Amino acid sequence: MFSDLPDFFPQPKSSSSPTPISAIGEAGLLQIVQRYCPAQVVGDDGAVLPAPEGQLVVSTDVLVEGVHFSDVTTPAHAVGWRAVAANLSDLAAMGSRPRALVVGLGLPGSTPVAWVEELYEGMRACCARWGAELVGGDLCRSPQRFVAITALGSVQPGRAIERRRAQPGDWLVVTGPHGDARAGLELLLHPEQGSSATAAQRQQLIRAHQYPRPRLDVLSLLEALPGPLRLAGMDTSDGLADALVQVCQSSGVAARIAAERIPISVALRQAFPAQALEWALYGGEDFELLLSAEVSVAKHLLEKLPGAAWIGEVTGWDPQGTVRLQDGQILSRQQAFQHF
CATH class of the missing domain: 3.30.1330.10 (PurM-like, N-terminal domain)
Incomplete structure (x- = not known):
């Protein structure tokens, strides 16, 4: 995931001047x-840009x-x-x-x-x-x-991803691991935690929090698919569980999730084994994508996108947008981060 670290985390270049902005x-x-x-x-007074x-x-x-x-x-x-x-x-x-x-x-x-x-x-x-x-x-x-x-x-017209477009039979796919950013925050706030992880693993988790990667790399795979594209989805910055519930509620569908298929990094499992699944579901700040797609499109993404994973499927129409784990637990947005 972090093979491009030298370019992905460029070194700051500014001066170390303590001058306050009030002075300038x-x-x-x-x-x-x-x-x-x-x-x-x-x-x-405004920037003039070419019309897209x-x-x-x-x-x-x-x-x-x-x-x-x-x-x-x-x-x-x-x-x-x-x-x-x-x-x-x-x-x-x-x-x-x-x-x-x-x-x-x-x-x-x-x-x-x-x-x-x-x-x-x-x-x-x-x-x-x-x-x-x-x-x-x-x-x-x-x-x-x-x-x-x-x-x-x-x-392009007909190619936008919208939360309201999930349908029964869709596969649910995530573009990468979840929970690392929450673990990185924990390490920054409480450096004594996660002592079972290696130094490299701890650094991976901290970087996931400080330097998240927006998944614009997924777009080239979607653009290669012909014709209008029906995709539902959103990013998981407020937590994977939150994204699942929002997509299902917006679409009026129910979903079943296989918790063991949610991708969780070795670093997270090593540092915080007891919290790994909870943080993968509710930690937030991971900036991955959740996508609901017909099976052929989902298989294309899983084949071409390293780290992507099938985590469940849309099971039917449901105006409540209920999302269940295989053990029957119902996911809720209330456990995710809320501003108010």
Whole structure:
């Protein structure tokens, strides 16, 4: 999964200046952040972009200090990466290729200039990895740090992935392992935990939390399939169980899940064997995709996509959207992360 680590986790490049942004003012801060945008589109009241082919896809995501990140768990470079990755994951979940992103940034005046530079280095690195561009945004003073990104993408008509399109007989496929990000968070908060894992395994789990990988690589496999494509799905950033229930409720179907088929990494099983399945279902922040597809499409994905796994099937129509494990346990969104 992490064979491309040297490129996937580029080293930060910014200075270590402790200067606060209040010392350089708004104009000085704008000069810094505009360096991370194409010169030909930044500097006006809006960015002028070529109209995309197909249908426009828009998604937005907000990361707030103390809710989504902290200095204990997430350095600024990783905050930038995760902020972009969250939006790119939403685009991937729609079957959409990314085009551009705009950033709304709130900061206390005491924030070091170096923190902002690291943040934008992380955002630029994630954009470069998947062919997106930062094209502008806005800044404001705030009592706590937050990053709000809106992403623009495009998808061809008839090719969008929607939660409401699952049907009885579909196979349920996930694109990779679940639970690693939750385990990485646990290690960052409680380094004494997970002592049975090797140093490399611990680092794998921490990187899964700090540098999630949006699954845009799946799109080329889907684009190779001919004709209109009926796919239901969403990303699993709020937990696999949450995604399963949301897809089934949106589609009005029931599903049966084989818990033993949910992919769980060796690192997670080694570090936290007792929590592995619970975190795979409810941990969140994994940024994998859950897809509900007819059998032939599902088999194509399983054959071509390393790490993908069949985890169950849609069993029938059900307005309640009930999702059961094979032992009869009903999955619930209430155990997943909730903002309110």
